[in-house]
Amino acid sequence: xxxxxxxxASKGDLIFLAAILVLAAYGVIxxxxxxxxxxxxxxxxxxxxxxxxxxxxLLGTAGMIGISFLPYEKLRRIRIPSLILSLILLxxxxxxxxGKSNYGATRWIGFGSFTIQPxxxxxxxxxxxxxxxxxxxxxxxxxxKGCIPVLGAGLAICVLIMLEPNMSVTMCVGAIMIGMLFxxxxxxxxxxxxxxxxxxxxxxxxxAEPYRLQRLSAFMDPWxxxxxxxxxxxQSLYGLSNGGFFGVGLFNSRQKYRFLPFAESDFILSVxxxxxxxxxxxxxxxxxxxxxxxGFRIAARSGxxxxxxxxxxxxxxxAVQSVLNALVVSGCIPPTGLPLPLVSAGNTSLIVTxxxxxxxxxxxxxTQP
Amino acid sequence: MAITFLFCLFLAxxxxxxxxxxxxxxARALDQWxxxxxxxxxxxxxxxxxxxxxxxxxxxxxxFARANAVTDAEGGSLLLSEALGLSYDDIxxxxxxxxHSEIVVAKRVDKSVVQRIxxxxxxxxxxxxxxxxxxPYRQLACQVLGFTSYDGSGSxxxxxxxxxxxxxxxxxxxxETDLVGVDLDGAAAAYIPATDGMSLTxxxxxxxxxxxxxVMEAAxxxxxxxxxxxxxxxxxxxxxxSMVNLPSYDLxxxxxxxxxxxxxxxxxxxxxDVYEPGSTFKIVTAAADIEEYxxxxxxxxxxxxxxxxxxxxxxxxxTIRCWSDHANGKHSNQTLAEAxxxxxxxxxxxxxLSLGKETFYDYLAAFQFGRATGLDFSGEAIGMLLxxxxxxxxxxxxxxxxxxxxxxxxxxxxxxxxxxxxxRYYAPRLVKEIVxxxxxxxxxxxxxxxxxxxxxxxxxxxxxxxxxxxRDGSGKKAYIEGYRVAGKxxxxxxxxxxxxxxxxxxxxxxxxxxxSDPRYLALVIVDEPQGAYYGSTVAAPCAKQIFEGIIDIFxxxxxxx
Numbered sequence: 019x020x021x022x023x024x025x026x027a028s029k030g031d032l033i034f035l036a037a038i039l040v041l042a043a044y045g046v047i048x049x050x051x052x053x054x055x056x057x058x059x060x061x062x063x064x065x066x067x068x069x070x071x072x073x074x075x076l077l078g079t080a081g082m083i084g085i086s087f088l089p090y091e092k093l094r095r096i097r098i099p100s101l102i103l104s105l106i107l108l109x110x111x112x113x114x115x116x117g118k119s120n121y122g123a124t125r126w127i128g129f130g131s132f133t134i135q136p137x138x139x140x141x142x143x144x145x146x147x148x149x150x151x152x153x154x155x156x157x158x159x160x161x162x163k164g165c166i167p168v169l170g171a172g173l174a175i176c177v178l179i180m181l182e183p184n185m186s187v188t189m190c191v192g193a194i195m196i197g198m199l200f201x202x203x204x205x206x207x208x209x210x211x212x213x214x215x216x217x218x219x220x221x222x223x224x225x226a227e228p229y230r231l232q233r234l235s236a237f238m239d240p241w242x243x244x245x246x247x248x249x250x251x252x253q254s255l256y257g258l259s260n261g262g263f264f265g266v267g268l269f270n271s272r273q274k275y276r277f278l279p280f281a282e283s284d285f286i287l288s289v290x291x292x293x294x295x296x297x298x299x300x301x302x303x304x305x306x307x308x309x310x311x312x313g314f315r316i317a318a319r320s321g322x323x324x325x326x327x328x329x330x331x332x333x334x335x336x337a338v339q340s341v342l343n344a345l346v347v348s349g350c351i352p353p354t355g356l357p358l359p360l361v362s363a364g365n366t367s368l369i370v371t372x373x374x375x376x377x378x379x380x381x382x383x384x385t386q387p
Numbered sequence: 388m389a390i391t392f393l394f395c396l397f398l399a400x401x402x403x404x405x406x407x408x409x410x411x412x413x414a415r416a417l418d419q420w421x422x423x424x425x426x427x428x429x430x431x432x433x434x435x436x437x438x439x440x441x442x443x444x445x446x447x448x449x450x451f452a453r454a455n456a457v458t459d460a461e462g463g464s465l466l467l468s469e470a471l472g473l474s475y476d477d478i479x480x481x482x483x484x485x486x487h488s489e490i491v492v493a494k495r496v497d498k499s500v501v502q503r504i505x506x507x508x509x510x511x512x513x514x515x516x517x518x519x520x521x522x523p524y525r526q527l528a529c530q531v532l533g534f535t536s537y538d539g540s541g542s543x544x545x546x547x548x549x550x551x552x553x554x555x556x557x558x559x560x561x562x563e564t565d566l567v568g569v570d571l572d573g574a575a576a577a578y579i580p581a582t583d584g585m586s587l588t589x590x591x592x593x594x595x596x597x598x599x600x601x602v603m604e605a606a607x608x609x610x611x612x613x614x615x616x617x618x619x620x621x622x623x624x625x626x627x628x629s630m631v632n633l634p635s636y637d638l639x640x641x642x643x644x645x646x647x648x649x650x651x652x653x654x655x656x657x658x659x660d661v662y663e664p665g666s667t668f669k670i671v672t673a674a675a676d677i678e679e680y681x682x683x684x685x686x687x688x689x690x691x692x693x694x695x696x697x698x699x700x701x702x703x704x705x706t707i708r709c710w711s712d713h714a715n716g717k718h719s720n721q722t723l724a725e726a727x728x729x730x731x732x733x734x735x736x737x738x739x740l741s742l743g744k745e746t747f748y749d750y751l752a753a754f755q756f757g758r759a760t761g762l763d764f765s766g767e768a769i770g771m772l773l774x775x776x777x778x779x780x781x782x783x784x785x786x787x788x789x790x791x792x793x794x795x796x797x798x799x800x801x802x803x804x805x806x807x808x809x810x811r812y813y814a815p816r817l818v819k820e821i822v823x824x825x826x827x828x829x830x831x832x833x834x835x836x837x838x839x840x841x842x843x844x845x846x847x848x849x850x851x852x853x854x855x856x857x858r859d860g861s862g863k864k865a866y867i868e869g870y871r872v873a874g875k876x877x878x879x880x881x882x883x884x885x886x887x888x889x890x891x892x893x894x895x896x897x898x899x900x901x902x903s904d905p906r907y908l909a910l911v912i913v914d915e916p917q918g919a920y921y922g923s924t925v926a927a928p929c930a931k932q933i934f935e936g937i938i939d940i941f942x943x944x945x946x947x948x
Contacts, residue, residue: 055565256419258404259412272420276566296405300398307394341393348400 030086030383034312038360038375041305042078042368045286045361046071051269052289053282053363067282067363074365078372085373086380093377094324097150101171104143107136108178123355125182135366137179137187141194142374144175145331148198153324159202162211168199169212185223185230186346186354190338192216197334201317201327230352240349250285250353253278257288258348265295282363284355287347303344310337313375316382329381332374336360421561421577422488424451426515428555429824430539431584433532433546435593436626436819442522442532442546442638448501449517450492453562454485457511467492467512470504482511488564495519513560516581520546522638528596530632530655531589531764531817534641543653545587545817548765552821552829555584583824590626590819595619598936599629603911606929607633610916618657618796619933620908622804622899624834625813627762628907629933630657659766661793662912665879666730666922667897668789668799670853673727674806675750676738677848678841686741690848694721694734702736703781709733710878724852728860730876732788739787740780747783748775753840754802754812756794761814761837770794789877800910802840803897807850807873807905810841854902857927864927865898867934869945873905874898874930876922881915891915896926900934901946909933 046068053067060066093100110127111117118126118133126133148168151158158164172195179188196212224230232247240248240255257273260266271292274281281289291299313333317326336359343358345351357364359371404412427449433442450467457463464479471478471493481490494517501514520535533544541550558581563571599617607615619629636642636652643649654660679687688694698713699706709732711718718731726734739747751757757772771793773782785791794802797815805812813834821830841849853873856862861876874896881891894916899908911929919925937943 252415255404255408255412256416258401259409260416261405262409263406272416272563275420275564275571277419291401291405296402299401299405303394303397307390310390337390341397344397344401348397348404350400 082376667877
């Protein structure tokens with residue numbers, strides 16, 4: 019922790035950087051494939067989502083490279099502003115005129131045709147805050163009392179996201195929070211104290227909204243309601259099965275012809291599985307797994323608690339989202355709206371995730387080899 | 388560690404869905420990816436025993452439109468409306484109706500019209516075969532052949548009974564579409580060909596059928612009868628050669644508007660309706676008696692034994708009379724052969740009572756009364772046979788001469804055939820061969836022996852007695868010089884509401900030839916003839932004409948000088 023650090027940046031983990039770029043670029047192609055039919059019908063422009071994703075990719079790449087030049091230690095200073103910004107953006111969703119609703123939930127704020135999803139930013143904001151908070155006084159990690167500000171910040175973000183409502187992102191933030199506390203090394207007792215109320219909260223939250231119960235039962239037996247609640251899951255499974263071992267070939271998905279809802283965003287993994295088959299999915303998972311492994315390795319090698327928590331937290335967020343998305347697409351957990359990071363269409367998610375990955379890369383750059 | 392484990396778990400889940408669960412899911416998914424236009428299968432033909440076409444198809448087409456694929460609705464509608472003679476606006480409506488994935492523009496369109504439209508290649512308009520059933524001989528054997536419903540499946544007769552064989556399997560043209568049925572660009576339509584139905588070859592001979600129909604038609608008119616029916620069997624294997632039910636109807640112009648008339652006209656009463664057979668049933672009684680006599684049963688009447696000449700018999704306090712007054716020496720001192728010649732009722736009462744219920748009912752069972760003959764035809768009636776256990780003697784006595792029993796004409800014809808062919812009762816049949824659309828024989832029916840009610844000797848004796856009936860007795864009008872016709876007449880009074888209906892008779896005759904080695908058997912029934920009513924006058928001449936027709940068709944030489 020008191021290790022000597024070089025003041026100027028090294029090349030860092032270029033392989034990690036390359037893996038991120040490959041995954042995001044692959045995502046752009048997949049978005050194109052998954053969306054062109056719908057884009058043509060909806061917008062009269064088959065490249066609509068492709069173009070948007072490409073812009074996001076370019077901006078994300080710029081953000082990723084740009085932030086990696088910044089010594090990551092500087093982010094410690096903006097831990098409070100980043101939390102406040104996150105909370106403000108989340109709150110803005112509820113301001114009439116600014117908030118944009120879709121599918122019965124208000125999850126976006128928009129200025130004209132430009133929309134952003136604050137919950138995506140909040141995830142990164144929360145990681146920056148937590149890492150900075152614990153790094154300031156590592157002793158905080160050992161007491162439950164010391165963890166309270168982190169818990170409070172996490173809870174505040176969760177409540178705001180829950181009100182949108184967006185259950186899956188709430189769960190995702192909760193998982194990141196617990197994961198970060200775990201990374202920080204708090205006691206097992208403290209983890210138990212935190213986890214038990216969360217476990218109790220889940221059934222209550224499910225019962226609070228009837229649609230969640232319906233989705234849950236549809237998940238148990240999707241063919242009981244193939245036209246309603248079960249539809250999405252069934253369509254996702256059809257996509258997977260149609261892919262088989264080797265897939266039907268890039269751009270040849272059958273399910274994207276309006277059968278599979280959110281084919282270019284939350285369910286893009288289903289289209290990928292259909293087009294590239296089980297082997298394609300395996301390769302994709304290997305790439306994602308590789309990124310996660312490299313991310314944690316960067317964290318472990320950062321040589322200081324702040325770099326460890328920052329890189330670890332961001333990698334964790336990426337891993338948690340990837341896992342949850344794959345669980346949804348393969349019908350292991352009830353369908354919820356959660357993108358596959360770096361791949362799904364959605365610019366806020368793409369830019370923020372890439373920027374986050376830029377921070378991780380930055381940690382590797384500013385680490386003594 | 389934990390990550391690797393999770394990773395493997397994921398892969399396992401995807402592997403399960405993508406590889407193991409694949410077939411099941413894909414089968415379900417295929418259904419939503421395609422829209423189909425049916426291709427109807429060509430229905431199998433029906434041929435008579437000589438290969439003459441009795442039921443076939445005229446090529447016709449259905450025209451479909453798939454609005455989502457139509458590019459020039461106005462032009463297409465103009466062309467279609469001119470070619471089909473339908474309203475332009477109606478067709479335009481169908482060609483632009485995008486709420487349906489496909490819609491029928493016209494059905495049963497002539498081939499020539501379709502060829503004209505097809506040349507124009509209107510995008511979004513499709514053609515699928517939709518044949519019209521066609522019966523070259525119109526009313527010939529109409530109740531046997533039956534007809535098909537509007538959608539082409541058999542509703543009555545053999546068309547219904549053999550529908551599974553005739554129908555074939557429909558095919559499909561599959562179009563790949565998106566969720567709402569819009570055609571996908573560049574996706575080829577898959578064509579799943581239909582499997583045409585199998586063809587039937589009947590035992591029926593259209594020439595015999597045609598002759599019997601002409602004969603019965605003449606009788607129907609001459610006696611202004613309610614109905615005239617005939618059945619011709621090959622007694623050697625119980626092949627049905629002809630089945631006539633008059634009045635009939637034209638299979639190409641079915642009176643679908645008048646359902647009750649259609650039900651009446653399309654009913655094969657020979658199989659589905661029962662009647663009181665009257666004196667023709669004495670064949671069965673005589674057969675039982677001769678067989679029992681030959682078996683050494685003392686209760687049986689020997690062929691040379693003389694029956695009582697009295698006109699009446701009293702059973703259970705009721706009096707049974709002969710139809711003849713027995714005056715001036717008529718019906719006196721008769722043997723069995725003479726009793727058959729004279730159709731003397733009391734003699735057959737004597738036989739029945741002497742043999743007893745148990746023996747007699749054994750013969751009824753062996754002659755398949757009270758059960759279906761097993762003809763390959765739907766709706767066969769089993770007749771009405773009073774149960775042996777509660778049978779009163781006065782009723783039993785009447786069964787001896789064909790009263791208080793109801794049988795189908797088919798049952799009587801088959802029992803008579805078994806009585807004269809050496810005692811073998813086969814299951815009667817209408818279809819002798821089923822051939823698939825490639826010409827491969829799927830099934831060939833062969834005679835199935837059901838029972839042997841009497842032996843060869845009894846059968847021969849009975850046949851020669853029946854020949855006597857035609858030569859010397861009531862069946863004279865069926866006599867054909869040189870061809871040794873044997874037979875028995877019947878005249879039954881009809882019952883309505885449990886009482887004898889005055890002036891309503893069923894005149895019948897069952898006969899076969901040549902008596903030396905019987906081959907052809909005909910049962911003729913004229914229902915409610917006006918003027919004459921004796922079977923000997925009304926029905927016997929019909930059988931004679933049918934037999935003459937058969938002799939002509941096969942150019943049969945006389946069997947004796």
